[in-house]
Amino acid sequence: MSNIPLKEQSIVLIGFMGVGKTTIGQAVARKLYRDFIDIDEEIERRFQMPPKEIFAKYGEATFRQYEKEIISEICHKRLKVISLGGGAFLQKEVQDICLATTTIFFLDLSWNSWKDRISLLIDSRPVLQGKNMEEIKELFDDRQPIYEQHHSRIITDNQEIEEIADYIVDSLKLAWELYAG
Numbered sequence: 001m002s003n004i005p006l007k008e009q010s011i012v013l014i015g016f017m018g019v020g021k022t023t024i025g026q027a028v029a030r031k032l033y034r035d036f037i038d039i040d041e042e043i044e045r046r047f048q049m050p051p052k053e054i055f056a057k058y059g060e061a062t063f064r065q066y067e068k069e070i071i072s073e074i075c076h077k078r079l080k081v082i083s084l085g086g087g088a089f090l091q092k093e094v095q096d097i098c099l100a101t102t103t104i105f106f107l108d109l110s111w112n113s114w115k116d117r118i119s120l121l122i123d124s125r126p127v128l129q130g131k132n133m134e135e136i137k138e139l140f141d142d143r144q145p146i147y148e149q150h151h152s153r154i155i156t157d158n159q160e161i162e163e164i165a166d167y168i169v170d171s172l173k174l175a176w177e178l179y180a181g
């Protein structure tokens with residue numbers, strides 16, 4: 001249980017790559033008048049290199065170490081909306097720190113809907129490089145259990161970005177009203 005009052009806890013969005021964490025996080029931040037932090041962008045800003053290049057030059061382990069350190073630092077901040085990278089919850093320490101300090105929404109998208117988005121993702125996401133559709137489906141299935149660590153799940157199939165953001169804001173307002181204090 002967090003020491004930070006519910007209303008002041010940062011909101012964290014998790015889910016497989018491409019489900020919309022960055023896009024929807026920006027919309028939620030705008031609707032709540034909060035600062036938005038995207039962990040991939042924060043890594044890129046500090047490392048002066050996009051994730052794809054960090055993976056290629058230094059390897060995934062270096063990226064994950066950096067990712068963990070930055071999330072541990074940022075999750076303690078209040079009143080932010082934070083979008084994680086799709087693989088951040090592979091690390092138990094990341095799950096634990098987020099569960100202990102923030103309110104976590106899992107953006108759940110079915111494989112059937114996700115696969116139609118592949119062309120938007122294939123060039124920029126290093127973990128998709130060199131994989132065929134069957135291998136990507138395997139990665140998608142293998143990753144699903146890590147996202148079970150959340151406070152709220154949203155099924156996002158056939159939902160517009162603004163609709164999903166509105167749903168998150170409405171459910172937060174209800175929780176804040178019910179559990180004020």
Ligand SMILES: Nc1ncnc2c1ncn2[C@@H]1O[C@H](COP(=O)(O)OP(=O)(O)OP(=O)(O)O)[C@@H](O)[C@H]1O
Pocket residue numbers: 015016017018019020021022023024040083084085086087117120125156159160161164
């Ligand atoms: N609900 C939606 N409907 C249609 N397109 C969407 C929706 N949500 C996101 N997209 C599109 O899918 C693409 C990937 O979205 P985004 O970059 O926000 O995903 P992400 O979850 O942050 O991925 P990553 O884990 O790799 O950072 C973008 O082009 C975005 O516009």
Ligand SMILES: O=C(O)C1=C[C@@H](O)[C@@H](O)[C@H](O)C1
Pocket residue numbers: 016017040051052084085086087088124125126127
């Ligand atoms: O799912 C993943 O492992 C990743 C997702 C992206 O958000 C980036 O964090 C990076 O490309 C790794």
Ligand SMILES: [Mg+2]
Pocket residue numbers: 021022023038040083084085
């Ligand atoms: Mg993102």
